[in-house]
Amino acid sequence: MLSTNQPFILIVDDNPTNLSVLSQSLKSAGYKVRMAIDGEDALAQVERNHPELILLDVEMPNMDGFETCRRLQANPATESIPVIFMTALTDTENKVKGLSLGAVDYITKPFAETEVLARVKIHWRLKQLTDNLAHQVAERTQALRQAQVQLVQKEKLSALGQLVAGVAHEINNPIGAIVGNVSAIQDYIQDLLHIIDLYQEKLPQPGAKIENELAKIDLDYVRADLPQLIRAMRDGGDRITSISKSLRTFSRADSDQKLYFNIHEGLDSTLLILKHRLNANEQRPAIEVITKYSDLPEVECFPGQLNQVFMNILANAIDALDESTSCLSYQEIKSQHPEITVRTFAEDNYIKISIHDNGKGMSEEIKQRIFDHLFTTKAVGKGTGLGLAIAKQIVEQTHGGNLSCQSIIGEGTEFIIEIPS
Known part of the structure; x- marks a missing residue:
């Protein structure tokens, strides 16, 4: 006996005796069985519930087995169902025609029950192997796709991290020198302005040439504006330092x-x-x-x-x-x-x-x-x-x-x- 997870088989034949004999044999072997009396009945049953294998008579009224097989193969939802033809037509031409339509095997009438069971067992096993292979291919394809995504992600992250870290490093050195010297420049400028004040105190009448130069540069304006310029330089330096720090934070190597x-x-x-x-x-x-x-x-x-x-x-x-x-x-x-x-x-x-x-x-x-x-x-x-x-x-x-x-x-x-x- 076959296990309870075995498939059901659709038998299509216009001969009640054939349907009865095949049905009893397959059920005794543990298969689930459904029956159809012609091609149209078979297509209707397949549409409602897909069998795992079809035993299909060739010579039937209304729609013969060849046309039934052609329609099954034309439908993407049913093209993978194995079809075994049952026929008294044993000439090569009909066999070739049936196989070219997509059938997987031929059983000639009158058939032996043991032969039918053997062929059904073989083709059901082949279908299992084919389905398993298709499932494995789908799994491997998905795994490969995930691996590709992961590889792209790692490459993007690595390249971006190296680029950003490199830019941050290149920014950090010169901006460090600038920010570090702003305070010294401010002290030097204060010292120079103090010296100028002392000169003005000791030499209240420096002469026309110096007075003209002082008027040109507008010493009072320079004295008022210099602290603002230095403050702007310090703020700009702090801003760049903040950006550099953000770049280093963003590109942290994991x-x-x-x-x-x-x-x-x-x-x-x-x-x-x-x-x-x-x-x-x-x-x-x-x-x-x-x-x-x-x-x-x-x-x-x-x-x-x-x-x-x-x-x-x-x-x-x-x-x-x-x-x-x-x-x-x-x-x-x-x-x-x-x-x-x-x-x-x-x-x-x-x-x-x-x-x-x-x-x-x-x-x-x-x-x-x-x-x-x-x-x-x-x-x-x-x-x-x-x-x-x-x-x-x-x-x-x-x-x-x-x-x-x-x-x-x-x-x-x-x-x-x-x-x-």
């Missing part, structure tokens, strides 16, 4: 072990790097970024990879706000108030980061595919369709978290990143 990381530092460094994209342009006003940070503990994670997730989602939010004004008039654009709200909070043993834009939102169809490999709504050359797929992999597979998306047409889109705390 070790094989997770590190404890301040999520807010990662978000702030990413926002600072993207600051130039937040400024007003010809298409829209400046994008306002609203941060609502809760008091969070440091999270054990791979900081560089999480920063990449922040970068991708924030850059997509900016793209969405750019697109939301692309078809508006000048007056409509002026009335827009593009915003990105970044909110962090702890909930249910997770650290959650919400990134919400008030753009035009996404349709349900696009939202369902937004994390698919190679899916993108951007124009050719502007998106690869890897960004969000990689982001989801980093959050869910690497960190055991969850990345989800909520979007309403006309109200905007929100991505929620959840990382175990």
